[in-house]
Amino acid sequence: MNRIILAYVPENAALAETIDHSLRRIGIPFEHTAQQAPAQITVAGEPVLWLITDNFLKNRLKMGGLLETMQKMAAENRLVAVVADGTDENGNAIPTGIDRMAGMLHYMNFWQNAWLALSEQHQQAQGAEKDALLPELDAVRKIANEVGEVINLLRENGFLNWNQLLANDFAVFFQKFDLQDWHGQYKKIAAQQADEASAAPLQLPEMPVSGGLLTPEPAPAPEAVQFIETSPEPADEPVFESAVTEPSDEISDQIVQQSVRDAWFWLERGHIERGFDLFLSALEQYPENEWLRNEHARAAAQFEQPTAPSPVTPTPEAPQTGNQEAQSYELMGDMAAERGDYLFAKYCWDRVVEVDPAYPGIYRKLGLMTVEHLHDYRETAAIYLQKALEANPEDAEVIAALRQDPSAPPIPPAPEPVEHPAPPSTPKNSTLVLITGATSGIGRATAGIFAANGYRLILTGRRVERLVELKNHFEAVYGSDVLLLPFDVRDAGAVEAALGNLPEQFREIDILVNNAGLAKGLAPIHEGRLDHWETMIDTNVKGLLYVSRIVSQGMVQRRHGHIINVGSSAGKEAYPNGNVYCATKFAVDALTKSMRFDLHAFNVRVSQVSPGHVEETEFALNRFDGDAERAQIYRDFQPLKSSDVAEAIYFMATRPPHVNIQDLQLFATQQASSMVINRSGR
Numbered sequence: 001m002n003r004i005i006l007a008y009v010p011e012n013a014a015l016a017e018t019i020d021h022s023l024r025r026i027g028i029p030f031e032h033t034a035q036q037a038p039a040q041i042t043v044a045g046e047p048v049l050w051l052i053t054d055n056f057l058k059n060r061l062k063m064g065g066l067l068e069t070m071q072k073m074a075a076e077n078r079l080v081a082v083v084a085d086g087t088d089e090n091g092n093a094i095p096t097g098i099d100r101m102a103g104m105l106h107y108m109n110f111w112q113n114a115w116l117a118l119s120e121q122h123q124q125a126q127g128a129e130k131d132a133l134l135p136e137l138d139a140v141r142k143i144a145n146e147v148g149e150v151i152n153l154l155r156e157n158g159f160l161n162w163n164q165l166l167a168n169d170f171a172v173f174f175q176k177f178d179l180q181d182w183h184g185q186y187k188k189i190a191a192q193q194a195d196e197a198s199a200a201p202l203q204l205p206e207m208p209v210s211g212g213l214l215t216p217e218p219a220p221a222p223e224a225v226q227f228i229e230t231s232p233e234p235a236d237e238p239v240f241e242s243a244v245t246e247p248s249d250e251i252s253d254q255i256v257q258q259s260v261r262d263a264w265f266w267l268e269r270g271h272i273e274r275g276f277d278l279f280l281s282a283l284e285q286y287p288e289n290e291w292l293r294n295e296h297a298r299a300a301a302q303f304e305q306p307t308a309p310s311p312v313t314p315t316p317e318a319p320q321t322g323n324q325e326a327q328s329y330e331l332m333g334d335m336a337a338e339r340g341d342y343l344f345a346k347y348c349w350d351r352v353v354e355v356d357p358a359y360p361g362i363y364r365k366l367g368l369m370t371v372e373h374l375h376d377y378r379e380t381a382a383i384y385l386q387k388a389l390e391a392n393p394e395d396a397e398v399i400a401a402l403r404q405d406p407s408a409p410p411i412p413p414a415p416e417p418v419e420h421p422a423p424p425s426t427p428k429n430s431t432l433v434l435i436t437g438a439t440s441g442i443g444r445a446t447a448g449i450f451a452a453n454g455y456r457l458i459l460t461g462r463r464v465e466r467l468v469e470l471k472n473h474f475e476a477v478y479g480s481d482v483l484l485l486p487f488d489v490r491d492a493g494a495v496e497a498a499l500g501n502l503p504e505q506f507r508e509i510d511i512l513v514n515n516a517g518l519a520k521g522l523a524p525i526h527e528g529r530l531d532h533w534e535t536m537i538d539t540n541v542k543g544l545l546y547v548s549r550i551v552s553q554g555m556v557q558r559r560h561g562h563i564i565n566v567g568s569s570a571g572k573e574a575y576p577n578g579n580v581y582c583a584t585k586f587a588v589d590a591l592t593k594s595m596r597f598d599l600h601a602f603n604v605r606v607s608q609v610s611p612g613h614v615e616e617t618e619f620a621l622n623r624f625d626g627d628a629e630r631a632q633i634y635r636d637f638q639p640l641k642s643s644d645v646a647e648a649i650y651f652m653a654t655r656p657p658h659v660n661i662q663d664l665q666l667f668a669t670q671q672a673s674s675m676v677i678n679r680s681g682r
Helices: 012-025 064-075 101-124 128-159 162-176 181-190 249-268 271-285 290-302 324-338 343-353 362-373 375-391 397-404 441-452 463-480 491-500 529-558 581-602 620-621 642-653
Strands: 004-007 031-032 048-054 079-083 430-433 456-461 482-486 511-514 561-566 605-609 661-666
Touching: 004 012, 012 031, 012 048, 012 491, 031 128, 064 079, 064 128, 079 128, 079 162, 079 581, 101 128, 101 324, 128 463, 128 482, 249 271, 249 290, 271 290, 324 343, 324 362, 343 463, 362 375, 362 397, 375 397, 430 441, 441 463, 441 605, 441 642, 456 463, 456 529, 463 642, 491 529, 511 642, 529 561, 529 581, 529 605, 561 581, 561 642, 605 642, 642 661
Parallel strands: 004 031, 004 048, 048 079, 430 456, 430 511, 456 482, 511 561, 561 605, 605 661
Antiparallel strands: none
């Protein structure tokens, strides 16, 4: 018999039974999967009703692999999510808020803290216990990285709240599952059985699968019930939107405060329409909030003036809670630093700076920690320390670090910022650039140089929050036109869904930078880990192929385009323990040459940049599975920087149309080959 899969966690069994008991009365069969992981319930053609609650979003079993499963189901149009209150151990309701940044941040913090706690446990464990914790550590890290993307997918796909599901005798359920013909029958039977709590389920004919959703098959009704021969009465048209159950007062205050901060952020940067749209959206949801109304009135009065707005200062009526998002990231950074995870601490504190550049003491923390523990970021440390000194000119510890105190590693003067002026002919460039793996390292630096020069951008990556940061920054500083596509290049279905359904104005991609790639592990072939090998092959080779196949089709049709593959010196010469990583980069080298043969007749250029060691990336951190100490591989020589490679890519992309730089290999001055490096100091 065909079925609808009902996915939930055991704590929410009562919600699942409410749905099951109500809808089985007309023969709709449900398959309960409270004890199964997402990957175990991915059955071809089976629609799934997901009960998303606070319990679900904090459940290790359900969150593991959830993103990949939901992406697949969303692409197949068989994902239906219902957001409802969770429940605590005493049976009290726990609001599930995912429609604003405050809610998303709550679950991101939960899993990041879980990963930090497990990391500490792993560091303290010994022998077999330590080895046994490693798979769990990897799994929780993956969830922490993906939970923001899961919530973003739910918001983009559209979800229902519990009241919407129950409204009008489950009208929205019947519409979403393409069962409108059953709704009238359900309403008639529900009325007949309103006082018969123990009524047996009615036996209706099986429902075949059509287009991935259940649809009723015309058949005579059972004799026990006289169905109406005419068409069933139509259901009210539900609105599918990102709505959740009524939040608590505390969550409501967070939502209002975040809305006001977001609105002022855009207003101050000249995006007037966007800022007032945020105000109006918040006022629709919270019309009685006096502070919100006052802030809206103040903004309206201020932006009627012809002069530029003055910096915003909190009014006396404003809640004095500070920037909660910045505070959360500071706390996560503090915890990471205490555990010795200095790269993750830097990431968290950098987020504080991006959220609130004037956050007290944050540059001091960043500067001193980077000097002491992250020797590969010395130039960055100098910038942090100088900014810290601007805030407190008498800080002796900061002064000592800047004066190259013998107790601290030497720090060169902060480099002058590199200006990337827009092309002289026009302040904007209509050329559209797609960059994979744009959330860090070379991809992030490449996005920056193209944005600074006025190019339009499509940025992809797995970490939604980092993509949003880039978009906000590029729009505010450069006025860039940016489209975000959060997906994993390893997922062919996700690539197809994202690139096959681009908005009209983003369909004609001129330049593709295949940057997404990584190394995992550094071990001889007989000791290599299969999961490391599969990750590298899936990302470095298959991911490049998935993206190139779709994008190149449009370039061939238009007889115009440029594909730039980010290879590696490891694709030119192998080195000990590099086996599979080197193989994937040799594959990139061969693919680049082969693609050039295939595409040159269509006026499509194909290039490759192959750098040696590059700092300011997460390459080493990924290779050593987050082990920050092992990742310190550049402390005794000066490698390339991510910006160096980005400038090379930009140079290749901006040559005249008749010029194709086929291959560009670059090393730092102290590196002569993959294995020959002058490690006498930086």
